[in-house]
Amino acid sequence: MPELPEVETVRRGLAPVMEGRRFEHVQLNRADIRFPFPDDFIGRLQGAVLERLSRRAKFLVAELSSGETLLMHLGMSGRFVIETGSWPPDSGTHNPKHDHVVFTMSGDDKTMSGKDRPLIIYNDPRRFGFMELLKAGDKGRMAELGPEPLSNSFSGPVLHAALRAKKAPIKSALLDQRIVAGLGNIYVCEALYGAHISPLRLSNTLSEDECEFLSADIKSTLALAIEAGGSTLKDFAAVDGALGYFQHRFKVYDQKGKACPDKHCGGTISRIKQSGRSSFYCDMCQK
DNA sequence: AGGGGGACCTGTGCGC
DNA sequence: TGCGCACAGGTCCCCC
Structure with missing residues (x-):
């Protein structure tokens, strides 16, 4: 979607x-x-x-x-x-x-x-x-939705508290609309890349600092995408037919085999399957 | 109870 | 050109 x-x-x-x-x-x-x-x-x-x-x-x-x-x-x-x-x-x-x-x-x-x-x-x-x-x-x-990510009700401490008891990989937790509401496969991948966190990390192992970075990155990733008018994907166009352009800014999503955007990293973007869905990440700089 | 896998659909793009 | 398979932004339901 x-x-x-x-x-x-x-x-x-x-x-x-x-x-x-x-x-x-x-x-x-x-x-x-x-x-x-x-x-x-x-x-x-x-x-x-x-x-x-x-x-x-x-x-x-x-x-x-x-x-x-x-x-x-x-x-x-x-x-x-x-x-x-x-x-x-x-x-x-x-x-x-x-x-x-x-x-x-x-x-x-x-x-x-x-x-x-x-x-x-x-x-x-x-x-x-x-x-x-x-x-x-x-x-x-x-009824079951968690906090709205761009609002003040979502923050590092709120995220940390929500992840504390979760054993699932962070990738799955961020797709769970009860933890934070509104993320999907693309922006979860992008936000985890920005926070240098591997999608494979188990949720309850994230430190308070990491949750602070991650929540900040979720907010900035979403805000940037809204500013750009939403991504353009195969089945999406803005209601007036105008094309968004955030797709050109994906750092990892759908970038399998490409060089990590961080020039100093030297890694390559991988695609793995988690819970039946693709995760894209750089295993050199996401730990 | 939490988490993983399948189901729900059609369309597209790729390899053979 | 055609066929078959893999894959796609989400959520719900079932089963372990």
Whole structure:
């Protein structure tokens, strides 16, 4: 999926065409993606105003005037495309085969005529994404999330405390959304490289200092990626189709066989499997 | 109870 | 060119 920086980039792209607008029409092209859509999904959305679009970890969180909250998760290959007019889009800019949800938002009367209302199209070839509608106070699938990495609730001491009782490799622990919420495979690899920590290290062996470095590196890696507009991967594009460019800055992710970016190191980036997923690292400078 | 592996899907890129 | 396999950003569920 889109990891935290990509979801934040999507949020920033969607906010101007969704916040303060009413769901005039909701179209579902199938009954389920990863999970079935909520009961009466269309009826509960149509007519409601999307008051605020925020983000928690990798979830998009839309607060509605009805009092309910729409959660949207992009899974591995979900993306949003903004169009105007009617579905299917006639622009030919994308294949509508995997368009699963189409939101037609109310127009801004000052600048848009009726037929120019924004269409927000959810496209997801692998269908690992999902949407939930929550009543007030219900956190749904966000219930177990750990601290938001860019907030003050996440720090070296907080990380150290969370890792203390964990025996799993640090790579697995950082992917565990209960430890810290929003990291995925790419940014875990990148942050561990920055902190000079091997993905193979067992979580409970990290010192307080190492946790301080690691938490700082997680924050800086994510902040830099958000600033760059999210990474561009095969299945990800910013909602307006603009390409991000953080991919050109990956130091280790998908860099197997390349020289360690640290000129003084002289190591080579390896790829190993951990819990069925690829880890990229330099065994010369990550210990 | 924590942790590892498989499942859920489609698409792409590679080697033969 | 075509086929088959490996692999892909995430999460959930089952089993040890």
